[in-house]
Amino acid sequence: MLPWTALSLALSLRLALARSGAERGPLASAPQGDLLLLLDSSASVSHYEFSRVREFVGQLVALLPLGPGALRASLVHVGSRPHTEFPFNQHNSSQAVQDAIRAAAQRMGDTNTGLALAYAREQLFAEAMGARPGVPKVLVWVTDGASSDPVGPPMQELKDQGVTVFIVSTGRGNLLELSAAASAPAQKHLHFVDVDDLHIIARELRGSILDAMQPQQLYASEVTSNSFRLAWPPLLTSDSGYYVLELVPSAGPGATRRQQLPGNATDWTWAGLDPDSEYDVVLLPESNVHLLKPQHLRVRTLPDEAGPERIVISHARPHSLRVSWAPALGPVAALSYQVQLGPLSGGAVQRVDVPAGRNSTTLQGLAPGTAYLVTVTAAFRSGHERALSAKACTPVGERSRAPRPAPRVSVGRGG
The missing domain is CATH 3.40.50.410 (von Willebrand factor, type A domain)
Known part of the structure; x- marks a missing residue:
């Protein structure tokens, strides 16, 4: 790995050009x-x-x-x-x-x-x-x-x-x-x-x-409230150069973080980030063979908010069922919940608003012997929502079941 001190001036200049958009690559033809x-x-x-x-x-x-x-x-x-x-x-x-x-x-x-x-x-x-x-x-x-x-x-x-x-x-x-x-x-x-x-x-x-489909695309995955993973196609080899990654908070003052990686690297995970925050990422390929343009990406971490952990269906009746859920966990509490229920085969959707202090509700007016999709959504003060879905089925109604046979009565003749 090349020493950082010998390259700091050149890297600072290249990164400044990258952030300002001064370096432009050739226009792409039809994507492959x-x-x-x-x-x-x-x-x-x-x-x-x-x-x-x-x-x-x-x-x-x-x-x-x-x-x-x-x-x-x-x-x-x-x-x-x-x-x-x-x-x-x-x-x-x-x-x-x-x-x-x-x-x-x-x-x-x-x-x-x-x-x-x-x-x-x-x-x-x-x-x-x-x-x-x-x-x-x-x-x-x-x-x-x-x-x-x-x-x-x-x-x-x-x-x-x-x-x-x-x-x-x-x-x-x-x-x-x-x-x-x-x-x-x-x-x-x-x-x-x-x-x-x-x-x-x-x-x-x-x-x-x-x-x-754009070639040489930098992208983010596995985004959480405090980390995300960056990946990119192989642009260099271990003996043709190296990469410099720069991470800058998009809004407000914050320390710029840099990471130097070998030329055969194709991914890196940034951790220790702030929840619900945007970051500007620059990937700078430093090649000793030919000039490669920097790549840019803006990534927002998830809010430090968690939705319902588990849905439980109970007390299923032909025309009703009870929906319960493990409440949203995490330092940010949900303001309220909304329960939505609709037939899997299509049809009207029923919505019920539930205050934050409760974690269950009974849904009425359902059709017997019907499969439903139940979605519980937690709403937060930030305006974000987190949802979890589960399948529920109502049993068939009493009238739909086969009638029970009448008991046999043995009548004996008197002597």
């Missing part, structure tokens, strides 16, 4: 990258929903620059076992990809999304399946929110490999789990949309995908 489309093709999705999702994905790729020297796309179905509709190197034009999507048939079976994600990590992002080394990777997962197996570990492994994850949920599913599965920040990478309104987000999602 590999786009994996992961569709829920299982029996939990109706044929109508699948046809609407297929139409939306076709509309999305029509807006993207697909072809040689640009983006490549692959389509994988989630079912009992993952199924590749087409790999990255099969179609070389946007029209060919659209035609292949239009011809895709629903696979049915179980919703083993975790298995499909592991398959994507192990095979579809390999050169043998047409993936290209050194280009950005983006995953777009369209789901009804349900999975028969764990999603978290294989999704984290994909993100650890630098894959940007977008999730489009058609209105069902655990908000907390989907937020954790999507890339950070969740508000940019997670969309809840009714299946008939998917077209509304097509252009916004296109812009986000193109942003993620």
Whole structure:
């Protein structure tokens, strides 16, 4: 590692230029990258929903620059076992990809999304399946929110490999789990949309995908109230240079932090940060081969606020059920809670406001034998909200049950 004292003047000048934006790199041409489309093709999705999702994905790729020297796309179905509709190197034009999507048939079976994600990590992002080394990777997962197996570990492994994850949920599913599965920040990478309104987000999602496909992109993940992880593609090697990372609080006075890393480094975690604060990050590649422009990023840490820890459903009756939750933990107390309940099959949503001193409520006027999605949201003085969702089912009503057989009466004849 080179001594800091010998480089402090040059680094200070370069970093000052980076912060002012005085150094500009060449304008990028058509973005290159590999786009994996992961569709829920299982029996939990109706044929109508699948046809609407297929139409939306076709509309999305029509807006993207697909072809040689640009983006490549692959389509994988989630079912009992993952199924590749087409790999990255099969179609070389946007029209060919659209035609292949239009011809895709629903696979049915179980919703083993975790298995499909592991398959994507192990095979579809390999050169043998047409993936290209050194280009950005983006995953777009369209789901009804349900999975028969764990999603978290294989999704984290994909993100650890630098894959940007977008999730489009058609209105069902655990908000907390989907937020954790999507890339950070969740508000940019997670969309809840009714299946008939998917077209509304097509252009916004296109812009986000193109942003993620920009080469040499510095990005943040694993953002908490006091830390976040930075990662970037390999720009240098151990013998061609080194990196300098700079961290500056965006507002108010604060000490600038710097970290020098070897040329083979591709990630770094900043810890000991302030909650709910913005930081400006500069990644400065110092190469002895050619000039590389600095990269910039602004990251906001999460508030020191925690949502409900656990939801418990009890006293389930045909027309009512009780919802309880472990209250929000942390130094910042919730001002109030809101409980939302709606049928998984679609329909009106019931909302109940609960004061901060309580952690349970009874929901009335429900339909017998119906599956519901219950979401408990904690509201804080800062205006932020933290939510947790769970599934609840009401039992069938007494009138819907089969009548019990009448007891037999043995009548004897008198002697």
